[in-house]
Amino acid sequence: MTSRVLNLGLMKAVSDFKHISQQLSRFEDDLESNRAVRDQGGGSPQLEQDITRLEKIVEILSQDKFCYEAQILRDGAFLQRALSFYRLMILWSVNLVGGFKMPLPSQCPKEFACIPEHFLDDAMDLLVLTSRIPKALESFVLDDFLSFIIMFMGSTSYIKNPYLRAKMVEVLNCWMPQRSGLNSTASLFEGHQLCLDYLVGNLLKLYVDIEFTGSHTQFFDKFNIRHNIAELLEYLWDVPSHRNAWRQIAKEEEKGVYLNFLNFLINDSIYLLDESLNKILELKEIEAEMANIVEWERRPAQEREERLRVFHQWENIVRFDMRLANEDVGMLAFTSEQIPAPFLLPEMVERVASMLNYFLLQLAGPQRKSLTVKDPEKYEFKPKQLLKQVPYCHHLCPYLKGRQGICLLSCNLERWQSIQ
Template identity: 35%
Template sequence: MTYRLLIGRLGEFGSTVMLECSTGFYLGVGHRTLRCLANGTWEGSDDPALCKIISCGELPTPPFGTKLGTLTTFGATAIFMCNHGYTLVGSHVRECGADGLWSGAETKCLAGHCDSPDPIVNGHISGDGSSYRDTVVYQCMLGYRLIGTSVRICQQDHRWSGTTPVCVPITCGHPGNPANGRTNGQLSMKIKLDTVDPYYIFHPRCRLGVSLEETRLKATMEELKSWMAELHEDPSKFSEPKFPTECFFLTLHTHHLSILPCCRRYIRRLRAIRELNRTVEELKNSESQWKDSPLASRHREMLKRCKTQLKKLVRAKACADVGLLDENLLRRSLQFYSTVIQLILRMVDPAYPNITLPLNPEIPKSFAALPEFYVEDVAEFLLFVVQYSPQVLYEPCVQDVVTFLVVFICSQHYIRNPYLIAKLVEVLFVTNPAVQPRTQRFSEMMENHPLSIKHLVPALMKFYTDVEHTGATSEFYDKFTIRYHISTIFKSLWQNIAHHGTFMEEFNSGKQFVRYINMLINDTTFLLDESLESLKRIHEVQEEMKNKEQWDQLPRVCAPLYYFLNQELPAVLQ
């Protein structure tokens, strides 16, 4: 409580003061003003008004949900969660403000239900959920292409989003011949691998000029320079660069400089659209709270800028959808990458396609010196295709892709960067039917591959434990994500009876199994300890937030805690 002088000089006869409360409190019944009398006493001091903490009233628990937090006074926080099968709409966290109102919007737990989606001729529908925010995916039969939106979402109004797509026959037609010539499309696809020189990028006359600073699959910079010097001592070791070789490697590097950056930009653009949509939605929902505040003009300007930027990004995405997501483009790129895979596999085992595991412990220097992005680009392209155009994976070349993934996941000593192995594991994870139902055939090919049945389980167990000893200790959550991917793959492999023998062999031999179980227990213990520590920290922050003045005076380092409490925590809890 503070005193504000209204008349005269404080403490002198006739002076008058008014009682005022701190933020979050209000004056109750009693005298609000005091006047200094001639007898040296304050008039009204026998019954002064007292400051009482502001109450926002009880927040109801939403039907089909729960509420954490029972306090209702200034600074109190309520956290909401919904039961399984229901989606939270409104604010996850609400705080009692100095105006006696709860922040945010009313919290509801909704469970919509849609009728069966319209059928599609010459196609089929994946996904059997019909509750709020469940999705179904439309796919066409081989020889047909989809016109319209492939994914439909069950909305709050009990209707499926969008309209029913249609499957139309694929027709190519003749592309036509130029004057005095003929059409010879997809030049790089007509090249036979037997005519491609894998040593071309090390050739003195290589057009690509790959920097020695470029990270290599296995060789260190010193090993690379030593081997290159040894190669260049005898120019007779190099054959004259031929057109098929140059065409092949120029196409490979063109993909690295064009297709892959476009894929990365597309993903970043989608992320930016989601963030802007969230910002616009939050500003709209909280407009009633800031429209009369001093910051109203600033918020309106921000809302206008966000909407303008959102329109630009949506238009840019529409353009990218037409070009980058063209199925013919993605199929041709996948076919080309399959030839890259064949070349790489021939380098590690000349007996390909009759490849055997384990690979030769002596790693070929020509493979070890290849740029790392040769393999990384393949993995990134597969991740992009699985997420945005999974139907492209149903191509004859997919068998080579499966062999490539299995061979290098089971031959981790061939690749120096463990996070590149992790990216290959991620491809297996995202193609798992539990993650992406549309790639079930691809996942089945991987699980039933002859090399996979015998070697994949022990290789994944080994990588599960080895990844802990890579990188910095601060990268725990990156490593935990990798181990989560592996655990999901294990669940799927255990459902395949062909892998039971390999699992049992590992259980009995104990070569990798004991370390695997030990790491599994360590992860569980660590996460439990982190959870308990976080709950303690949440309680401490809530107690500090009750005193608004002290909270506002805390250094900015506390801001991440506030963000964690109001943003990250509700998302995790949900």
């Protein structure tokens, strides 16, 4: 009964607050883009009407957001009482499966399967909210929540909804010491035995599982979710105990989950870099159009505005995709340096060689000069850094000698070495 009341009351308000915040962010981005179009020469009556309309929407949504913040976020004691209730609910749920023990029973108990999903979903939503308010978590013990998340985050038989499991990653992401602002969260990741034993493995498993969510937006959703997972994995890599667990998983699951993880990581790296570089070429084309002032001014105002809108839209896409590409290539770099064996499996060697060829062709090949834009840092485009991070040149090429696929590498190694 209490859970249902919270679901209809507090958590409905939290959901509305989240929705308003997301809407406000989108409209602020649209307003900024329209103002940028105006500043760059667009000035049609329609554009001015759009800016005025967006300013009014932003003002209304800002007022709504402040009202929710005043009502919800400033009452830390109330939020802690709600967290205490959800902690008890978590303990009750865990008792249904035999307590805080891993691995979970192979068969999901009917009692656990009958728990309404919103019981757990609401708990995660409240944790995400309060994790962004340091005062709300002061002196609050989070160990039970952490144990619950680790136990169920990687289990499709217990929690079938991939988005609920992804929300658990979002909670952990908020708890990273560099983000939470709380010293106590470091001990959660670095001193909690269940965390040390199972967190990395379950994150890798979820990274693979999230490829197929069943949603019509699954292709784009996976990048946001994997971004959260990648940030966590990068942090955990610097913790010796977690790094050792990672090595053990790579050894035990060399042809299972870990191989799938590497394949998806390579796929994402290639896709994101390819999308980013193609959009950079299109951005450069529009930059060239604007640089020819005489021809640019001859165009109808509406056409100029449309091109500027496209320009700013692509800027945002490139910035996001390039950030994720840098992240993925960085993860390939540090994992291949310390754990080269999975990359050298017969089924991986050709993929490794093909990916290296692709990276080198894009970043050091004949078209590299065409990727020069006015402000590459604005798009987080760092070709020299990417070239240094391309892992296989540094770490895997010595191992590849005499193996299938080395012929694919040889043609570009000399080019890469000359750049270095």
